[in-house]
Amino acid sequence: MLEHLARKWSRKEKPTEAFELDVTGQIPKHVAVIMDGNGRWAKMRSLPRVAGHRAGMKTVKEIVKAADAIGIQYMTMYAFSTENWKRPREEVDFLMKLPQEFLSTELDELVERNVRICMVGSKDELPDHTLEALEKAEERTRDNTGLQLNFALNYGSRKEIVKAVAEIAARIQAGELEPEQLDEQVINRYLYTRDIPDPDLLIRTSGEIRLSNFMLWQLAYTELWFTDVLWPDFTQEHFYQAIAEYQGRARRYGAV
Ligand code: IPE
Ligand code: IPE
Ligand code: MG
Numbered sequence: 001m002l003e004h005l006a007r008k009w010s011r012k013e014k015p016t017e018a019f020e021l022d023v024t025g026q027i028p029k030h031v032a033v034i035m036d037g038n039g040r041w042a043k044m045r046s047l048p049r050v051a052g053h054r055a056g057m058k059t060v061k062e063i064v065k066a067a068d069a070i071g072i073q074y075m076t077m078y079a080f081s082t083e084n085w086k087r088p089r090e091e092v093d094f095l096m097k098l099p100q101e102f103l104s105t106e107l108d109e110l111v112e113r114n115v116r117i118c119m120v121g122s123k124d125e126l127p128d129h130t131l132e133a134l135e136k137a138e139e140r141t142r143d144n145t146g147l148q149l150n151f152a153l154n155y156g157s158r159k160e161i162v163k164a165v166a167e168i169a170a171r172i173q174a175g176e177l178e179p180e181q182l183d184e185q186v187i188n189r190y191l192y193t194r195d196i197p198d199p200d201l202l203i204r205t206s207g208e209i210r211l212s213n214f215m216l217w218q219l220a221y222t223e224l225w226f227t228d229v230l231w232p233d234f235t236q237e238h239f240y241q242a243i244a245e246y247q248g249r250a251r252r253y254g255a256v
Contacts (some may be wrong), residue, residue, distance in 0.1 A: 028200035030074035037206025037230030055232035066236035082156030100133035121155035146232030157216040164190035
């Protein structure tokens with residue numbers, strides 16, 4: 001048993017050469033990713049943390065391509081949490097410039113690929129330049145019908161739930177909604193993810209086994225997959241390995 005587990009782990013860390021995914025198998029509709037480990041990647045190379053974030057941006061590009069290639073419909077990338085404001089000022093400033101930088105080089109190709117870009121998270125605290133870059137990309141890709149690429153930016157699940165509860169309470173107080181009408185669908189409509197199906201698969205890199213305030217409601221029945229690989233080192237092969245393991249999972253949703 002232990003031996004079996006050990007094999008499983010080493011397989012995750014190092015993809016077998018010439019790994020091939022069975023694309024005729026079940027492909028998750030929505031994959032959410034906690035892109036973690038940029039800072040440690042940079043530290044290992046005696047580089048500033050921001051160098052890790054820049055390297056991580058290249059990984060985003062590669063993984064989006066890999067997802068598109070196998071027909072995944074939604075990707076949600078956790079790029080900045082509501083807790084990440086606690087980081088040093090220079091790092092936060094850099095991270096807030098990344099969407100602009102990413103989109104200035106990638107948007108044309110994403111448009112060509114028919115990708116639709118959406119932001120999930122609170123727009124309130126974002127600097128104008130960050131918001132403008134994202135809204136411009138949302139606007140330009142609004143009618144695209146291919147992969148929907150969601151950036152979770154200034155995203156915090158508890159903040160999202162508090163906002164939903166406050167809006168629902170206001171509607172009840174205004175007599176527009178009865179408490180008896182409340183159900184899971186109604187709550188869904190007040191979340192940032194209102195038009196997005198729940199993730200089928202969650203990937204977190206860098207060896208941390210936690211959710212860090214990401215999609216607590218939406219992940220109720222999501223398959224979780226963790227790897228020690230740091231985000232800048234995460235490749236298309238690692239990604240397909242996660243998908244392959246997902247294909248081997250039995251999703252029961254409480255049934256037998
Ligand atoms: C993930 O990498 C990117 C963000 C949270 C913005 P980190 O910056 O958290 O990298 P580590 O965890 O310090 O290695
Ligand atoms: C989660 O990573 C947030 C993002 C990847 C954007 P963190 O690095 O902020 O999470 P903790 O602090 O290790 O839980
Ligand atoms: Mg981290």
